[in-house]
Amino acid sequence: MSRSEIEVRGLHKSFGDNEVLRGIDLEINQGEVVCVIGPSGSGKSTLLRCVNLLEEPTKGQVFVGGTELTDPDVDIDAVRRRIGMVFQQFNLFPHLTVTENLTLPQRRVLKRDKAKAAAVAAENLERVGLAEKANAYPSSLSGGQQQRVAIARSLSMGPEVMLFDEPTSALDPELVGDVLAVMRMLAEEGMTMMVVTHEMTFAREVADRVVFMDDGVIVEDGTPAQVIGNPAHERTRHFLSRLLDPAMADVEEETSDQVGGETED
């Protein structure tokens, strides 16, 4: 439990003049589940995308499993094989069946043979409870099923770390539960997970740590009981009250530093 699996040091990221991340330091240990919460445009998705270098950091370092991703000479494709990524919009390959979505990356990237790839795919579909959809096309599945297939696709590559970018935000409310159940299962199996989410119940029950971000910096970092149950900062309290009881929020003036909203969609 002590080895740090993800380490972020002095991370800055700007899109043009818009500085989205202003100095992030974060360490996530092996087997730890960390939920990143915060308002739209706070930079939480950008931070997650910097961890597997889908966004190139402007300044700072990112280590995963001891390898520095921000080193220009590192084989980024090799490092990414160890990092699973789950997107808000699922991003399944629509021209392939569910099974092919799981086997093609294994065969092309890991050079596994057909039988081995199919066995791994079947096993992971079983884990997310979708074995009977093996031959369906993504378009015939519900959002929740697509997201579970996307998780199974990542798992088929045998990752050591899983990143989740608002995995339930594009789902109808009644489909959220199935996806969260799969994520909870992974957490219990000891997967190292970094989850950007608005699901406070999940964060409270499953996360080992909760990180609250606002305006490109980490405001609070602690156990769910501390950050969600008893936040130390006014900004955290304010965010949580709006999130947990949206109907009670007052109409607010837009502040000038809330630029543009979520840049990463």
Add this chain to the structure above:
Amino acid sequence: MTDTDIPPQPSRSLQPKKKGLTRRQKRSLSRGVQYAVFVAAVIAFAVSADWDRLKNQFAQADIAEQMFPDVITMALKNTVLYTLSGFAVGLVLGMVIALMRLSSVGPYRWFAGVYIEIFRGLPALLIFIFIGVAVPLAFPGTEIVGGTYGKVALALGLVAAAYMAETIRAGIQAVPKGQMEAARSLGFSPARAMISIIIPQAFRIILPPLTNELVLLFKDSSLVLFLGVTLDERELSKYGRDLASTTANSTPILVAGLCYLLVTIPLGFVVRRMEAKAQEAVK
């Protein structure tokens, strides 16, 4: 404004009196006139045309008969062969140009842009003359592989590549950005992701415009007329024209034309079906 929520007008005489025809009457009158003009034009043509002469010129059964089976086994076969080889060259070259156009290397983008502008801007006929006449004169001793077939494939391919490159580029850009991100985060290299994930999806998107391009090429293959070809290398247009001049009759032109339609009409139908299907998939 509906009249249900307005109180009844005190006097009907306040409303402006409608003069002349109502809207519905005007519409049916206009349609009636259009039908009448059409019917009159058809009758005028049917009466004034010299049917015997037309039949003699365009539909002589014995001349048509003597074209078979050559018009199919040789002329149509060559047309199809020229078209397909030109399409193959155009597709490969177009793919290369499209990828260059999307490259992060400046000179590649620049070269692709210039190529597309030049070959879309020049008449196909000029390219044929260039390949057929200018190249052998400018580079004596060079032989284009495949003789006439090679020349035609090259000329058609050079023109088609410019159009196809733009189509393929649009197709690649129409694949959602998330697809590349998902592939990269699974560990695909950029090239692998392009080949395994992006291009197969792009081709699904551009299948209808590519088939359209095939129809255009099928017709452009008639430009072979301007290359010197042997008797056995003639395609529909040249074959039809040669026969028309030896028989001093236009029937061969009509038969050759029908052979084109035999291919282009079903292909056009296929394109519309694919487009409708793609529309449905989007919904």
